[in-house]
Every structure is written in C-alpha cells, then in structure tokens.
Amino acid sequence: MxxxxxxxxxxxxxxxxxxxxxxxxxxxxxRAYSVSEIIAILDMEQSAVSHQLKLLREAQLVQTKRQGREILYCLSDSHVLTLLDNALNHVSHVLKKETHEEFLAEEREKNKKG
Amino acid sequence: MxxxxxxxxxxxxxxxxxxxxxxxxxxxxxRAYSVSEIIAILDMEQSAVSHQLKLLREAQLVQTKRQGREILYCLSDSHVLTLLDNALNHVSHVLKKETHEEFLAEEREKNKKG
DNA sequence: AATTTATATGAATATAAATTCATATAAAGG
DNA sequence: CCTTTATATGAATTTATATTCATATAAATT
Incomplete structure (x- = not known):
C-alpha cells in the first residue's frame, strides 16, 4: 500500500x-445540528466543540451550511457511516467475548500474581 | 449509543x-509473520514493534502462536479487514477530490492573504 | 545447565494531541 | 453602525501517546 x-x-x-x-x-x-445545539446536547465546552468540528471539517468528514445566525453541521457522505457501522460490528464482536474492562482487570490480576 | x-x-x-x-x-x-520478520520487512525498531504488537494483541486485533523460537502474529478476524477496506473507500473518495497536502497548501494561502 | 536467539516489558524521555482561556470574526438585529 | 449572538481561532498549558534504552523472560540449542 x-x-x-x-x-x-x-x-x-x-x-x-x-x-x-x-x-x-x-x-x-x-440529522444536521448547529454548533450551539451540539454544545447543549453533548454538554461540551464551546471552544472544544469548535476545535473538534474544525478537525472534522478539514478531514471532510462533516460539512457545514449557514442558516441565519447558526452554522449547521452534517456528515459529509455515507462512507463515514459505513465506517462507524463496521467498527461497531467489530466492537460488538469483541464485547461478546469480554469487555475491555474485564480484560484490564485480568491483566491486573496477572501482574499481582507474577 | x-x-x-x-x-x-x-x-x-x-x-x-x-x-x-x-x-x-x-x-x-x-499472512502471518514473526516479530523478527516484521522488524526486518518494515525496518522498525524491535522494541517499538513489540510495544505496538502488544497494543494490537490487547485489543484483540491480532493473535499469536509460537512456532519454535519465533512468535507468529496474524489478524484476529475479518472484521479488522473489513474496517480497513471501508476506510480505504473513504480515503480514496477523499483523495479523488483533493489530497490532504493540497488542502493544507490552500489553508496556508488563505492565511497569507487574510 | 549455560548460551544464544527471539520477544517482551518498564521506565525515562520526547512528541503529539486535547483542553482551556482569551480574543477574533462575522452575520443578524436593533 | 453599534450590539448581540454564534462560531472560530491562537497560544499556553495539560495530558496522552510514542520512542528509546536498558533489561527481563522464555524457549531452543549446545
């Protein structure tokens, strides 16, 4: 590659x-949400959200359009969705076997014994 | 979620x-590769490779089996492959529009002007 | 069982990313 | 056109991640 x-x-x-x-x-x-909605719903800092959205924008994962005073953010294309879904598949697969938490707990046990 | x-x-x-x-x-x-093969092929530091493999192992992305002196690493399941493939789809999609490099170059231009 | 070979690990340092705070911009409404 | 509201940005600080170096482990070979 x-x-x-x-x-x-x-x-x-x-x-x-x-x-x-x-x-x-x-x-x-x-659906599309404005920055202030995102801030309110997810209870995050304005600046943090703005910085994160900037990164997502630059990578073309999200798109924006102005609506009056607000700026609406939405996903750029379905590839991102597919990506998330596939990751979820893997994750649920992993979670079925054991959770990350359980895994870490086991590791801690091992370290005590060893 | x-x-x-x-x-x-x-x-x-x-x-x-x-x-x-x-x-x-x-x-x-x-295919499966031993740690020393990975080190040789990818020209990376032994310790770095070992640390990275540890992380991949812990997250169940790869599996190991001993073969004589060596330890072979292989992918755990096809989910990971699917995930990579999907990401590649997105990436080629993004690359078609413009490369990250071009994007960054544009940003630099904007900053000069502004 | 001592030595070699392959891999793993811990801890220190270096680097990168996230968070925060202050401030800037830009459109909308008065 | 001045103020408010919404969002963005820069820079400093904090936190997380990667890299490196030294050393440990563990199986295989002698």
Whole structure:
C-alpha cells in the first residue's frame, strides 16, 4: 500500500479515535445540528466543540451550511457511516467475548500474581 | 449509543490511527509473520514493534502462536479487514477530490492573504 | 545447565494531541 | 453602525501517546 494512503488512513482513524468527536459524529448521524445545539446536547465546552468540528471539517468528514445566525453541521457522505457501522460490528464482536474492562482487570490480576 | 460502545470505538480507532500499527496490520493481511520478520520487512525498531504488537494483541486485533523460537502474529478476524477496506473507500473518495497536502497548501494561502 | 536467539516489558524521555482561556470574526438585529 | 449572538481561532498549558534504552523472560540449542 502506498505511503500517502497509509497517511490518509492514519488521519481518518486518528480523528475517529476520540470520544468527543465520535459522540459528535454519532449525533450527526441523526440529522444536521448547529454548533450551539451540539454544545447543549453533548454538554461540551464551546471552544472544544469548535476545535473538534474544525478537525472534522478539514478531514471532510462533516460539512457545514449557514442558516441565519447558526452554522449547521452534517456528515459529509455515507462512507463515514459505513465506517462507524463496521467498527461497531467489530466492537460488538469483541464485547461478546469480554469487555475491555474485564480484560484490564485480568491483566491486573496477572501482574499481582507474577 | 452507550458509553462503553463509544469507548470501545475510541480504543479501536485510536489503535488504527497510527502509521506503524497500520503498516503492521497491512502486512499481516497477507499472512502471518514473526516479530523478527516484521522488524526486518518494515525496518522498525524491535522494541517499538513489540510495544505496538502488544497494543494490537490487547485489543484483540491480532493473535499469536509460537512456532519454535519465533512468535507468529496474524489478524484476529475479518472484521479488522473489513474496517480497513471501508476506510480505504473513504480515503480514496477523499483523495479523488483533493489530497490532504493540497488542502493544507490552500489553508496556508488563505492565511497569507487574510 | 549455560548460551544464544527471539520477544517482551518498564521506565525515562520526547512528541503529539486535547483542553482551556482569551480574543477574533462575522452575520443578524436593533 | 453599534450590539448581540454564534462560531472560530491562537497560544499556553495539560495530558496522552510514542520512542528509546536498558533489561527481563522464555524457549531452543549446545
């Protein structure tokens, strides 16, 4: 695989690897929301949300359009949705076996014994 | 979406959001490789590879089995492959429009003017 | 059982990313 | 055109992640 593709993959996964951004994307699955709505619904700091949205925008994961005073954010395309869904598949698969929490608990046990 | 699912998603995407780990996973798509093979092929530090493999193992993205002196690593399941493929779809979609590099160049231009 | 080879781990340091705070911009409404 | 409201940005700080180095472990070979 070419290096620039790896870099692009890294970029997009890095973006998705953040709770705040995931939560925002998850919200935007539903419909478009304005920044202030996002802030209110997800109870996050204005500046933090704005910074995160900027990153998502730059990576073309979300799009904006102005509506009066507000700026509406929505998902750019269905690829992102598919990506999230597939990740969910994997996650539920992993969760069925054992949760990350259980795993970490086991690790702690091992360390005590060892 | 439940919080623990978001956390799991975060965990997996965070893992995938790293060039070294992506490159390792990409290699393991082909077949199983021993740690020393991975080190040689990808020209990475032994310790770095070992640390990354540990993370991938803990997240159940890869599995191991001993073969004589060596330890073979392979992908755990097809979910990971699907995930990578979907991400690639998105990436090629984004790359068609414009590369990240071009985008950043544009941003720089904007900043000069503004 | 001592040595070699392959891999893993811990801890320190370096680097990158997130958060916060202050401030800027830009459109809308008076 | 001045003020308010909504959002964005820059820079400093905090926090998380990666890298490196030294060392540990564990199986295989002698």
């Amino acid at each position: 070419k290096k620039d593709v790896i870099i692009e993959l890294e970029t997009i996964f890095k973006l998705l690897g953040n709770r705040q951004r995931l939560t925002i994307l998850e919200l935007l699955r539903e | 439940k919080k623990d699912v978001i956390i799991e998603l975060e965990t997996i995407f965070k893992l995938l959001g790293n060039r070294q780990r992506l490159t390792i996973l990409e290699l393991l798509r082909e």
